[in-house]
Every structure is written in structure tokens, then in C-alpha cells.
Amino acid sequence: MVTIHEVARAAGVAPSTVSYVISGKRSISPKTKRLVEESIRRLGYHPHAGARALASSRTSVLALVVPLRTDLNVAVVMQFVASVVKAARDHDHDVLLLTKDEGPAALQRVASSALADALIVMDVESDDPRVPMLLALDRPVVLIGAPDSPSGLPCVDLDFTAAGAVCVGHLADLGHRSIALVGPSPAVYRRGTSYAARFLRGFTDAARARRVKAVPRSCQHSYDAVSSGLDELFARHPDVTGLVVHNEAVLPAVLSDLRHRGRRVPEDVSVVAVCPDSMAENHPVALTTVAIPAEEVGALAVEMTVRSLGGHTSAETRLLAPRLTVRGSTTHV
Amino acid sequence: MVTIHEVARAAGVAPSTVSYVISGKRSISPKTKRLVEESIRRLGYHPHAGARALASSRTSVLALVVPLRTDLNVAVVMQFVASVVKAARDHDHDVLLLTKDEGPAALQRVASSALADALIVMDVESDDPRVPMLLALDRPVVLIGAPDSPSGLPCVDLDFTAAGAVCVGHLADLGHRSIALVGPSPAVYRRGTSYAARFLRGFTDAARARRVKAVPRSCQHSYDAVSSGLDELFARHPDVTGLVVHNEAVLPAVLSDLRHRGRRVPEDVSVVAVCPDSMAENHPVALTTVAIPAEEVGALAVEMTVRSLGGHTSAETRLLAPRLTVRGSTTHV
DNA sequence: ATCGTTCGTCGAATCGGTTCGATGAAATCC
DNA sequence: GGATTTCATCGAACCGATTCGACGAACGAT
Structure with missing residues (x-):
């Protein structure tokens, strides 16, 4: 050596x-x-990283805590991970990957064994047992995604409330009078992951303001659930002409099923998807989307973290303004 | 502290x-x-991790190098990452996440600054500039995925050659006489990621042995590419009744397009997919698959790595036997 | 009772950096 | 030209663990 x-x-x-x-x-x-x-x-x-850490109390490592249930979200989570790693390297840091499964103890362990200088934590739920732990740590913490009560922890996220409103606004502008929301699975709502609730609120509030009918639905990931969900939706609300899909995982299923039941997109049904831009193109029709700006969120989270390490303390919550990109899946009634 | x-x-x-x-x-x-x-x-x-590393020359950290192009493979890559992290924790190690983009220099850096004890590297290509680097490092290395010439580096991977044969065998057993392969995108072949070539070889060799017609195709990720690819396929080979899809990303598109062109699965076309089991269910029809055993591969890679750290050197290549699970998407002609 | 082991614990050296105070040389001032 | 400041460098202490040799006490053998 x-x-x-x-x-x-x-x-x-x-x-x-x-x-x-x-x-x-x-x-x-x-x-x-x-x-x-x-x-x-x-x-x-x-x-030698260890020697350096010992002498300077700096590791140049950020811990990133991600939800790694392999069934859910995966692609989006991956985008966040990718952008965090990239941003971290841009700031001369490396990334230690932890999973949510390990719970609060892992945070404690990593922080107090000086494995990392700071933590970036994704997917914090309301009443998350990790929040008190995070607050007790003497290290900078930044959350990706804004929980109901961040308790003074800095957060970065898309402004999902505004996103919900933008989706409704776009469809309403096109003349749609009855708009359904295909939301995340019930489990997500139950877990208290706040983005679902925030989006829903933005959706319904905007619908009320625009005097259009709002039909919210939550939706499991299986194809059958999607299919029967749409059955019921169109049976109960035959007037629905606009669909907002806030659930990347079911996008292919929704589109495939719509086509199968003879509803053309966008001639019969307009679809707005909330998903990363990179997922917009590979469908029978390019999707009008409100982007989930994983890249920016990750980069911003890292930036805030590094700034914290520099001694600047600011527990701000940064909600990124939604960006709508009109593609082929929406049109006027 | x-x-x-x-x-x-x-x-x-x-x-x-x-x-x-x-x-x-x-x-x-x-x-x-x-x-x-x-x-x-x-x-x-x-x-204190640093102090410990300094004194003992052991960090208890494994570096995992993943391809993080956000467009490709993502879900599968994520599964590998998840399983490696989990397995690493089971062996009392943490995982430092590196991206392929950073190239050979990052490997050098991580190894010689003693940030990690060993490296697990995914997606190594033939003539990968990282291979000589990896060989020069004085640290244990395990590859996930078997490159053409591992040059003595230990590898773990699904036996893709056997997998190709299993797919053909299953369809041939059901009486299909003409079988097409929807493979990865041309870029994958071009990059020399060997699993594509190995699968193809298994596919064609088995077809020859079973005296069935084999129609290999590579396939871009866009919906249009899938659609026009199938157009051409069925135009040129109207006798095709069996489809092997070795490309997780286009699965939804293939199924949706088949349905759209009035070919029912499995009545008109039998489909075998090569993908993680978790992706098999959420489609209009549950897919018969040869599983990509991300879980096992990750766990095995970690195990081999840890064993190496324990002083046992063995540059073996472990190819896992393919496992076929028959679900609803295949039937006899 | 004596000697030799074994067992449990201690002290000190070491790992490879960072950082602070000291120091000598060069530059600046009056 | 002597006093003073500035600049560049050095030496030593320190960070918090691991590990090796040493050592006293307890124990068994003779």
C-alpha cells in the first residue's frame, strides 16, 4: 500500500x-x-479512507436508505438511486446503500460507527419509527419525499399537490368534464406514504375548483385488479373521458386494457401519467405526463446534504414545481 | 462519540x-x-469504522458496481442490487454503490483507498476495460454475469445457454414447430454483453436438435420497434406459433401488441418469457417463464466474495441451472 | 513445596492520515 | 539595517481501534 x-x-x-x-x-x-x-x-x-476518516472525522460517504421491496416502484426508485450516486460523485462523495428493511437500528449503526457523514432517506412514512432516530442522530439528514410531519427534517420532493392540480387542469382545459384517478395501491395509502394523499388532494381540490367531476380510485398492481377496476369505473361512471394514472407500475396494464376494451387513446379517453419522462415513450401512444423529476430530486437532495455538511443548517422543504409535457395521449373531447 | x-x-x-x-x-x-x-x-x-479499518485492514464493506443507465433493465438490476445488499448484511457487510459510468478509475480508487474489501461487478462486457484493472487489484472480485473471457475472475450467472434450450424444449414438447426469439436490443449484442449471445446459441442449437424452425430477432425498446418487428416476423414467418421473449423491457409491449393484432395468448401464440418470477403475474395472462434468479445470483455472489475474503481462492464460474415455471401463456398447438 | 502450564488481562506499538504550533527563511516596513 | 510580518515547511500529537508480547494468578503434576 x-x-x-x-x-x-x-x-x-x-x-x-x-x-x-x-x-x-x-x-x-x-x-x-x-x-x-x-x-x-x-x-x-x-x-487510506479509514485513516482519513479517523483523523478528520470525515468519511466522504453518504448513506442512502431506499425501499427495496422488489415488487414495487422499482424503476422509479432506481432512478433516484442513480441520480443520488451521480450527484454524490460530483461532490466527491461515495454512497453506501442501506435498505429500509433494516429499520432504525441500521441508521444508528451507520451514524455512530462513522460509516457515513450524512443520511439521505427515501420513502419516509407518517409515524415512521425512523424519524425519532434520525432526529437523535448528530448527523445531517435529508429526506426524499415529504412525510406528513417531517419534524424539522429537510425534505425534497415533487410538489404532488400541484401535480394533481396540473393533471386536472390540463384535462379540464381540453374540455373533459369527468376525470378519474388511477392511484397507487391501497397499501401505499395505508402505509401513510404522503405523496399519494397529497396528489389526491391536489386532484380533488382542482376538480372542485374547475367544476369537473373527480373519480378517485386506488389500484393494485395485478393485471386483474386493473382490469376489474376499469370495468367498475366505466360501469359506474360512463361519462369519464379523462384518466390520470398516478401509478407507474400499472401503466402498461391500463393502456393495454383500454385498448382491449375498445377505448382508443386519446380519441375516446385522454390519459395523463405521472411518471419519469423516460417511461413516456415506450407505449402504443406517447404519453402526456407530469414528470417525476428523479434526476433533479436526487441531485438536490445531495446538494442539500453536502451543504449541511458544510455547516449550513436549514431544515427547508423543497417542493419542485410539476412540469407537464403534452404528448399524444391527451386531446380535447 | x-x-x-x-x-x-x-x-x-x-x-x-x-x-x-x-x-x-x-x-x-x-x-x-x-x-x-x-x-x-x-x-x-x-x-469507529475508520479506526477499525485502519487497524485491521478490514472495512466490512463490499463495493457493488452496477450499470445505472436509467433506460435499461432497471427492474432486473434493482433485484440484483437488493439481493446483494441483503446478502451482504447477512454476512455483516455493508455495500458501497458504484456505477459503471465511472469506469476503471473508480475501481482503482475504491480498492486502493481501502474503501471496500472486495468488489462485485455487474454487466462486464467482452473486452471490458475494467477487466485488466480488476485483475491488477489485490482484492477479491466476483462478477455477476459471465463475460466471454472472464480471465480467471470468478463469475456467477444464470446458465443462459441452457435457458435458451429449455425455452425451445418446452415449446417443442408442446408441439410447436416454428419458434421465434424476441431478444435484447441490438445495442446489447453490440456491447458484447455475453448473456445475449449465450442465450441465442442455446436457443438455436436446441432448435436444430429438436428439428424445429428457429427465428431469432433482436428488438429495440420502443413500442413502435416491437410492433413493426412483430409485423415483419409474422409476415415473413406466418407459421410461428411459439414466442420466446428474452427482453423484460418489451414484455408488456409484445403482449399488448399480440392482443391488438388479434393473436390470443396462448390459444394462437404460446409465449415463454425470460424474466424474474415477480414479473410473471402482472400481465393479461400469467406468463410461463424461465426465471432470472436475481435473488440467488446476488446471494451467491456475496457468498463467494466473503469466502474469498476468508482466504479461500477459487476462480470458479458458477452457472445456475434454469428453472422453467409453466403458467398460462403456453399451450400445445 | 516447587515448577511448569494454562488462563485471563493488560500495556504499548501500530495502522495512515490530519492538524496545530513552532521554526527558519524571505519579504516588508520605517 | 534592524525589527517585524509573511510564507513555506516541519515535527509531533492525535484520531480509535487491533494485536502481540508480557505478566500475574490459579492450577495441576511431581
Whole structure:
């Protein structure tokens, strides 16, 4: 292993000087700087992460806690993970991946064993047992997704309330008078993951304001559930011409089933999907969407985390404004 | 921060004794053992990861390198990640997540800064620039997925050659005489990710052996590509009654399009999918599949890695036997 | 009773960095 | 030109664990 001492000897300076060259915390003459950098490169020196963490109380590692139930959301979660990792690297940090399953104890463990400098936590529920734990930790924490009561923890998320309103607004603008919502599965509502409730509120409030009829439905992931759900929906509300799908997992099923029952998109039914933009194109008809900006949310979460590490404390909640992209799946009645 | 010294003082013993209680590397009297454990619990002591790494040259961290192109594979990749994290925790290790984008340099960095004890690398291509790097590292490496030339690196993967044969065998057994393969996108073949080629070989070899007609196709992810691909397929080969889909991403599109063109599954076309079992159910008809055993592969990769860390060196390639589960999407002609 | 083991514990060295105070040389001031 | 400040570098303490050799006490054998 190449140590700082070897670099120092090769460059003919003291180890501390090498350290200062690397960190830039003291001024170094151009000449020695060149010498040291040259030696570093030549020897392929990389500081020992453990030693560095020990001495400086900084690991340059962010812990990311994700929900890894393999059945749900997966693609979207993956996008968040990807963007967090990328953003972290841009800030010279690495990412330690933890799963929600491990519960509060894992947070405790990672924080107090100094495995990571800070935590980014996804999918926090109302009454999440991890919240008190997170508050007790002496490390910066940023939540992705805004729980009902963030208790002073900083959050980043899409403004789902506004998103719900935007979906309704778009369809109402096109003349639709009766709009259904295909929402997340009942389990999501039950778990108290707040984005579902917030979206629903935005949806219904906007519908009331625009004087259009709102028909909210929650929806399991199975094809049969989708199919029978749509059966019932159109039986009970034959006037529905607009569909808002806030559930990426059932999108293919919904579209396939609509087609199967002879309802053309967008001629007979207009569909707005809430999902990452990358999922909009690979369907029989390109989908009009309100984007889930995983990229931005992840990047922003990392930025806030790093800023916290820099000593700036601000427990703000940042809700990103929804962005509607009109594609082929919506049209006027 | 609670240190080992504080624990020692609280228990009235020397720090080294505490260390031995934790590691179990020397015999300790039951009395002091109880005393120390009690203090540890009471103070909420967690050893400082950096200090531990420095002193013992062990981090208890595995680096996992995944392909995070957000467009591709995502769900399957996520399953691997989930299972690796879980298995790692079962072996008392954490997981540092790296992306393929960072290239060989990241591997170098992580290894030689002692951020991780070992590397698990997914999606290694033929002529992957990372292979020479991995070989040069003095740390254990396990590949998930078998590249053409693993160059002596241990691999874990589904036996895709056998999987191709199993798919053909099943359909042939049911009396199908002309079988098409909807494979991964051309880009995958081009990149030299070997599973595509291996599956194809298994598919065509088995078809020849069983004297059935084999029609291989590669397939882009867009809906239009799927649709026009099937157009062409059925135009050129109207006798095709069996379809093997080795491309999770296009599954919904294929099924939706088949239905749209009036070909019923399984009455008119039998479909075998190669995908994780969890994806089999949420379709208009439950799919007969050859499972991609992400769970097992991940667990096995971790196990091999940990065994390597224990000093056992064995550069074996473990190819898991394919498992066919018959569901509703295949039937006799 | 004496010597040699075994057992349990301790103290000190070590891992590879960071950081603070000290120091000598060069630059600046009057 | 002597006093003072600035600049670049060095040496040593320290971070919190692990691990090895040493050592005293208890024990068994003779």
C-alpha cells in the first residue's frame, strides 16, 4: 500500500506537507506542489479512507436508505438511486446503500460507527419509527419525499399537490368534464406514504375548483385488479373521458386494457401519467405526463446534504414545481 | 462519540479486553464478558469504522458496481442490487454503490483507498476495460454475469445457454414447430454483453436438435420497434406459433401488441418469457417463464466474495441451472 | 513445596492520515 | 539595517481501534 509517508519521501518533503498539498489548507510553494503532485501520480497514491476518516472525522460517504421491496416502484426508485450516486460523485462523495428493511437500528449503526457523514432517506412514512432516530442522530439528514410531519427534517420532493392540480387542469382545459384517478395501491395509502394523499388532494381540490367531476380510485398492481377496476369505473361512471394514472407500475396494464376494451387513446379517453419522462415513450401512444423529476430530486437532495455538511443548517422543504409535457395521449373531447 | 476507552473504563477493564470481547479472538472470563457487554449496550457503543479499518485492514464493506443507465433493465438490476445488499448484511457487510459510468478509475480508487474489501461487478462486457484493472487489484472480485473471457475472475450467472434450450424444449414438447426469439436490443449484442449471445446459441442449437424452425430477432425498446418487428416476423414467418421473449423491457409491449393484432395468448401464440418470477403475474395472462434468479445470483455472489475474503481462492464460474415455471401463456398447438 | 502450564488481562506499538504550533527563511516596513 | 510580518515547511500529537508480547494468578503434576 502506498502511504503518505512514501509520497513524502519520494518528493523529499514531510508527510504533513503532502497532506497540505492535497487538502489545500495551507499555502504551498509552486515548486513543492509540483513535486508532490508528481510523486502522487507516479506512485498511484490514494489516501487510506479509514485513516482519513479517523483523523478528520470525515468519511466522504453518504448513506442512502431506499425501499427495496422488489415488487414495487422499482424503476422509479432506481432512478433516484442513480441520480443520488451521480450527484454524490460530483461532490466527491461515495454512497453506501442501506435498505429500509433494516429499520432504525441500521441508521444508528451507520451514524455512530462513522460509516457515513450524512443520511439521505427515501420513502419516509407518517409515524415512521425512523424519524425519532434520525432526529437523535448528530448527523445531517435529508429526506426524499415529504412525510406528513417531517419534524424539522429537510425534505425534497415533487410538489404532488400541484401535480394533481396540473393533471386536472390540463384535462379540464381540453374540455373533459369527468376525470378519474388511477392511484397507487391501497397499501401505499395505508402505509401513510404522503405523496399519494397529497396528489389526491391536489386532484380533488382542482376538480372542485374547475367544476369537473373527480373519480378517485386506488389500484393494485395485478393485471386483474386493473382490469376489474376499469370495468367498475366505466360501469359506474360512463361519462369519464379523462384518466390520470398516478401509478407507474400499472401503466402498461391500463393502456393495454383500454385498448382491449375498445377505448382508443386519446380519441375516446385522454390519459395523463405521472411518471419519469423516460417511461413516456415506450407505449402504443406517447404519453402526456407530469414528470417525476428523479434526476433533479436526487441531485438536490445531495446538494442539500453536502451543504449541511458544510455547516449550513436549514431544515427547508423543497417542493419542485410539476412540469407537464403534452404528448399524444391527451386531446380535447 | 463513545469510544472503546470509555467502554473499558465503564467496565473497569483495559481497552484491549473490550476489543477481545467483541472479536472473540481470545478467551475472556464469563464475568468480564458480561460486564463489558453490559457497558457496550448501556453506552450504545459502535466501533469507529475508520479506526477499525485502519487497524485491521478490514472495512466490512463490499463495493457493488452496477450499470445505472436509467433506460435499461432497471427492474432486473434493482433485484440484483437488493439481493446483494441483503446478502451482504447477512454476512455483516455493508455495500458501497458504484456505477459503471465511472469506469476503471473508480475501481482503482475504491480498492486502493481501502474503501471496500472486495468488489462485485455487474454487466462486464467482452473486452471490458475494467477487466485488466480488476485483475491488477489485490482484492477479491466476483462478477455477476459471465463475460466471454472472464480471465480467471470468478463469475456467477444464470446458465443462459441452457435457458435458451429449455425455452425451445418446452415449446417443442408442446408441439410447436416454428419458434421465434424476441431478444435484447441490438445495442446489447453490440456491447458484447455475453448473456445475449449465450442465450441465442442455446436457443438455436436446441432448435436444430429438436428439428424445429428457429427465428431469432433482436428488438429495440420502443413500442413502435416491437410492433413493426412483430409485423415483419409474422409476415415473413406466418407459421410461428411459439414466442420466446428474452427482453423484460418489451414484455408488456409484445403482449399488448399480440392482443391488438388479434393473436390470443396462448390459444394462437404460446409465449415463454425470460424474466424474474415477480414479473410473471402482472400481465393479461400469467406468463410461463424461465426465471432470472436475481435473488440467488446476488446471494451467491456475496457468498463467494466473503469466502474469498476468508482466504479461500477459487476462480470458479458458477452457472445456475434454469428453472422453467409453466403458467398460462403456453399451450400445445 | 516447587515448577511448569494454562488462563485471563493488560500495556504499548501500530495502522495512515490530519492538524496545530513552532521554526527558519524571505519579504516588508520605517 | 534592524525589527517585524509573511510564507513555506516541519515535527509531533492525535484520531480509535487491533494485536502481540508480557505478566500475574490459579492450577495441576511431581
